[in-house]
Amino acid sequence: MNRLRALYDRLIFPHPLLVLAVFGVLLALAALRFHEFRLDASAESLVLENDRSLEQYRQINRRFTTSDDFLVVTYTPGGELFSEDGLARLASLRDELQALDAVGSTNSILSVPLLHSPDLTLDTVDSEIKTLDQHDVPPDTARQALLNNPLYPNLLISEDGRTTAIQVNLPTPDRYFELLRARNDLRDKASAGNASEAELAELERVQQAFIDYTETLGVERDATIRTVRDILDKYRNHAEIHLGGVPMIVADMIRFIENDLSTFGLGVLAFLLLTLAIIFRQWRWVLVPMLCCGFTVWLMIGFLGWTQWPVTVISSNFVSLLLIMTLSLTIHLIVRYREFQHDEPQASPRETLRNTVMAMIKPCFYMAITTIVAFGSLTFSGIRPVIDFGWMMTLGLTVAFLITFLIFPALLTLLPPPLDSHVSANRVPFTDAFARFTERFGNTVLVGSAVIAALCVVGLTRLSVENSFIDYFKPSTEIHQGMITIDNRLGGTTPLDVVITDDPPPEGAGGDPFASDCDPFVQDCGTGEEYRDTWYTYQKMQELEAVHKYLDGLPETGKVLSINTTLKLLAKINEGEPLNALELAFVPAAVPDDLQDVLLTPYISEEHDQARFSVRILETMPDLKRDALLDRIRNHLTTELGYDQDQIMLAGMTVMYNNMLQSLFDSQIKTIGVVFVAIMLMFLILFRSLKLALIGIAPNLIAAGSVLGLMGWLDIPLDMMTITVAAITVGIAVDDTIHYIHRFKTEFRKDGDYIATMHRCHRSIGQAMFFTSLTIISGFSILVLSNFIPTIYFGLFTGFAMFMALVGALTLLPRLIVLVKPFGSEGASGLGS
Template identity: 85%
Template sequence: MRRLSAFYDRLILPHPLIVLVVFGLLLAVSALKFGQFRLDASAESLVLENDRSLEEYRQVNRRFTTSDDFLVVTYTPEDELFTEAGLSQLRRLRDELQALDAVGSTNSILNVPLLHSPDLTLDTVDSEIKTLDGNDVSPETARAALLDNPLYPNLLISEDAKTTAIQVNLPTPERYFDLLRKRDTLRDKATSGSATEAELADLEQAREEFIRYTATLGKERDATIREVRDILQRYRNNAEIHLGGVPMIVADMIRFIENDLSTFGFGVLAFLLITLAIIFRQWRWVLVPLLCCGFTVWLMVGLLGWAKWPVTVISSNFISLLLIMTLSLTIHLIVRYREFQHDEPEAKPGTILRQTVMAMIKPCFYMAITTIVAFGSLTFSGIRPVIDFGWMMTLGLTVAFLITFVIFPALLALLPPPRDRKVASDKVPFTDGFARFTEQHGKVVLSGSVVIAALCAVGINKLTVENSFIDYFKSSTEIHQGMITIDDRLGGTTPLDVVITDDKPPESAGIESDPFASSCDPFLDECDGEEEYRDTWYTYQKMRKLEEVHQYLDSLPETGKVLSINTTLDILARINQGEPLDALELAFVPAAVPDDLRDILLTPYISEEYDQARFTIRILETIPDLRRQALLDRIHKHLTTELGYDKDQVLFAGMTVMYNNMLQSLFDSQIKTIGVVFLAIMIMFLLLFRSLKLALIGMAPNLLAAGSVLGLMGWLGIPLDMMTITVAAITVGIAVDDTIHYIHRFKVEFSKDANYIATMHRCHRSIGQAMFYTSLTIISGFSILVLSNFIPTIYFGLFTGFAMFMALVGALTLLPRLIILMKPFS
């Protein structure tokens, strides 16, 4: 402490202006990279560490020439759709969308093949196909043809023909995939340890190039979506129009988070300002804490920009948390400063400031280091965004502590506050009431804590890890309404691919790919066994098995539109006068389909190069009891047990799989994280307090606070998701702060008279005030988050407030009651 005291006496307190000037230069350097600060809600931000789902997803899209990079415009006109006027209006909308620079193409009922001609056969399919764009087809004929085609209903047109969809394709440039492959190849070498120095330098360059290009691509896509919305707005007078699609979901999530960071960031600051003004009644006690909070956020935003470290949906609340932690530190300093002013009214401001810093730096350091441990435990998670969030908060808390104990005293040295005479009469009935209640009703405190702990245990057992994208947005938002429309009328929202790989015979079996090498002719007969080993998918036996898969997937209540090669075969059967194709006709399906229809009817479902068949499914996000993992398990079990496919033959891919993998890891991650948190904090308490009894006492309110938040979520049926996973760690960090400050102050006060009851009352009137002010300020500030359109942000605000309340109650009742009961101080 002598060296620390000398540091303040020589550098900080005598030269506050120089300190602030040097710090101002640091802020200026930090601000240079504000433009590099960015949000990332891409598929990579939802992927688990070492999870191959993203690569498998991209691989499936490449093999089957498909992509989810498209917007869906739902169009329900007020008047009849299938009239000349109705189709003309739709055509004008489609043409405006297609004219946008970033739009590669569009698909709608206007340009898809109708397959309605009476002269259409398998032999004339190339010449007799007609479209609304290219041929003179009456609206009623087109309506009947579209509804009669198994491909279009619940995809491009609703079953009642009142709603249609325009698919606006936004192709990802090949340069993106080139940069991605280059980065991943170099990263794999670096991970395996085989990369040379030159390759490591190339990796750093590839990362920066990929980040720059991704940021540019993201801005272009956001601009395109804004242009699409501007076009749609002009047509809304005569139609109900909604926008959907994965790119729009990503863009809206980023937009909501950015709005929350700016709008609610200022709103939180305003609430904090008002609360601080009401509590302390001096402008210095409003300005100085807000400056410290602002400087912390400023530096962290700049540091993330310099490091080119993107903020994800999960870590987007780190700014709010830094405000909490920085404000908590400054309020404790303010309360202690005012106490010294009251106790020593004749002391000089510099003396009081020095006493405050020396008295509070030790408990605040303990608080900061244990909170860093709590957030650092998130790095043990298997989820990359959660790991990044843990590191961000670790760095942010370090910055907050340094700013509080460097800039706070420098500012007060320049702006010494006058003595507040009202401090002498300051009594906080809230904390005094807790002290009296704890003294008089100790058994009630203990028994009540046991009851709450039991309720928490039951609630935690009710926790689930399922959630839908639609649950992230208020019902009044366009994205929510669009998802409902797509689910109800156009076959589902979230994509899921089921890919089946052909089972090849061992080379030693000597079975040739020549269909005539077998005694069974697969073109004419329904062969068993041998026929399955042929290279082509277009055989009777294989198509019959694929049809069984299709029918099963289509029968599930969670699935909307299901498409596969069997959809194509149904279309061809209708062309073939309603007769199913025989074995010989199946063999010639690839030749019968015209080249301009292959990308619609064949390549999205069959990859003969990789011997794979693909089923594309749309999951209904609006089903209340949607359970993704149970659905995937049920599908996998049916395919492997009932239909006889090997486990290695079945692959799930798509956004549904990646999101589900992250969700399913949350519960294990939460248990692992909480376990590491409490183990680390227990060790920290042992080091800080040097008493096993005191460490155990300190753990009790922390366990109760974290358990209360998780238990409440379980009782309310609020699932763990990519945002609420952090609530428990946040709660522990907050509860640890109160616990450390209270125990440290209790130890100091106890040395005066060795009276536990009297010490408790003094602590409630001193450090209890600081804890009460901190909790009140933060609860009131974060209450504004309930106005957000992003549901996870609302949950964050509500549970942060609840966590502060439970931490305060535990530290003012259970903690002192246990101290009085166990008497850990000699």
């Protein structure tokens, strides 16, 4: 400590302007890369670390010529849809959307084949196809043709014929996938340790090129979506219109993140400024903490820009957290400074500042380290954005501590605050009341804590991770409204792909398939490569039909599309008769070339011996349980329909999102377990006492448990943001514990009286704890204004946890200290009951 004092006396206190000038250079360097700071709400930012489901999802899209890169415009006219005026207005809207540069194509009831002609047969399908765009089809006839077609109802048109959809395709350029594959290949080599120096350098180049290209695409897509919305606004007077689709959801999530970063960053700053002004009533105690908070965020944003490290949905609150954590450190310094002013009014400002820094650097260092440990535990979660959030906060807290103990004293050396009357007036009777309550009702505190702990345990057993994506957004948002419309009228929201791989041929297969009694058009004879490679046999189509019927019959599924949908359509063309074995064999040849990408290739990949079922999951189902649904599908296909496990692949956004959700339980156990083990070790090192370590951990256990327990009791599931609350709670709540125990140890030396020491601590460090908790709770409360429900929960539960942590630190903690007497025995009696 003497060396540290000498360091401050030589460098900081005599040269505050030099310290601020050097720091100003750092701020300028950080500002150079502000424009590189970016946000990421892509699929990669919401999946597990090394989750192969993302690559499977992309692979399936490539094999079956499908993509989720499209917008869905739901259109419900005020009048009749199938009228001359109704269809003309729909065509006008479609044409405006189609004319946009980024739009590759559109699908709508205007352009799809109606297949309604009385002369239509399998032989004439190529010449008899009609569309509303190209042929003079009466509206009523078109309506009937669309509703009788197994492909379109609940997809492009609702079953009542009132609502239709325009699919606006936004193709991702090939360049994106080229860079993605190159980056992934080089990453795999680097991870395996097989990359040469040249390949590592190439990896750096390709990664930067991929980031730049993705950013450019994102900007272009945002502009396209804004233009689409402008176009839709012109038609809203005549129709109820909603916009949906994965690109829109991604764009809106990024917009929510940007709003949260700016609005809530500034909002939290305003709350903190107001709180400081009310508490301390002196402009220096508002300006200096605000500068420290602002500098911390400034440096971190610059650092993230320099390193090209994107902020995701989960880490979007890092600005608010850094503001609050930095302020917490500065408030402890302010309160201690004012105590020294009050106790030693004749001391010079520099002496008071020196005493403050020397008295607080040790507990604040312990506080910063334990909070860093808490956030660092998030790196064990296995979820990429949660891991990134843990590292960001670890670095941010390090910056916050350094700024607090370098810039705070430098600024106060230049702006020494005068002694004012508010120092004594700021005594908060609230903390004194807690001391009196703890003294009088010590046993009640213990019993009450035990009851809360028991309720927490019960609540923990009720926790779940099942969460509907629609519940992430307020009912007033377009995402929420669009999902309801698509779910209720157009066949479901979230995509799920069920892929069946054909059986390999038996060993020694070959020869003439007609040389046996097996009919190759009816049965899977397994002889001859040319017959094995075709799916268009009677037996295989029957097997696929059984899968289709099962998937379609599930209450959680909306629209299900597969090759069986195409066969039903062809059966209607074939005078209502199912196709026989011979007709099945010639289906690929019978379907016109311009319909192959609509009717065949999305469902059958002959090259890879795979069949695909495109399923839409109903996100608005109240009791949707994704994990149970996916397990049920797998079990039915293997036990009832006889497929092997390795023949079945489930892919798509539903699977990736479910993988992330199911990892939350694991992740929560790991992170909380690591936090408490690490903090116990830290307490043992700091306090060198097992008793004190156990005493210190108790209120933190209750604070963290109360959050998770309350979520369980309220049936609020864990999600990608609330998973972090418990670890954050422990990290912040442990600050109070460290400061209180450190101050108790110091005060106890004065008279060796536990009760008197408790009252003095409540009047001193208790004030700082109260002010800190008040500012944190106030700061987080503004998050309830977000449009993103997880952000709202994050703010509410963190505020609640801080309240519980404060109450625990002012009641349970002192009660345990007085009961166990970890600092040695003394003559004072124990607490009353």
